[in-house]
Amino acid sequence: MNRFSYRAYYAYDGPSHADPFRSEKTPNEVAEALARFPIDLEHRVDGGTTVETPTVQPDSQSSHVTVVTLADERSIDEVVKKCLNSLDLFGQKL
Template sequence: MHRFQYRAYYAYNGPSKVEPFRSELSAEEVEDALSSFSRHLEHYLKPGAVVEADEYEPGARDRVFSVETDSDRAATNEAVASCLTSFDLYADVL
């Protein structure tokens, strides 16, 4: 099993060519996204993967989480990116 760690965060950089109608999330929407994405991430990963997330601090704009899986880093990064995009979040690999 491999263990990969990430720092998920919210950043609003305005609309883009890819997302011309993107608008900034409210503080409540950011809190909801950061507090719930780790539960949804398991649906993007291979069966048997385990997701663990640090305690969410209300008002925070980032959260550290880890994935334990049989998949390689590239496949895991792709799954994580797909899930985070659906929540309008980004992540750094730690």
């Protein structure tokens, strides 16, 4: 089994060319998006893949997950990227 770990976080750098109407999230919206990240990711991955989250997150400004799967790294990275984009979050591979 492969194990890939990621850290999701929120950053606001203003509107962009790709999203000119992007607005800053409130602290509650950020907390909700971070909490939804592992749940949404679990729904996006193929069967037989699990998303593990630590019982206590290392900090309140990010969400850490580990994806346990038979899939290759590139395909999981792509799924994580799509999930992060849908929640207006950024990610870092750990």
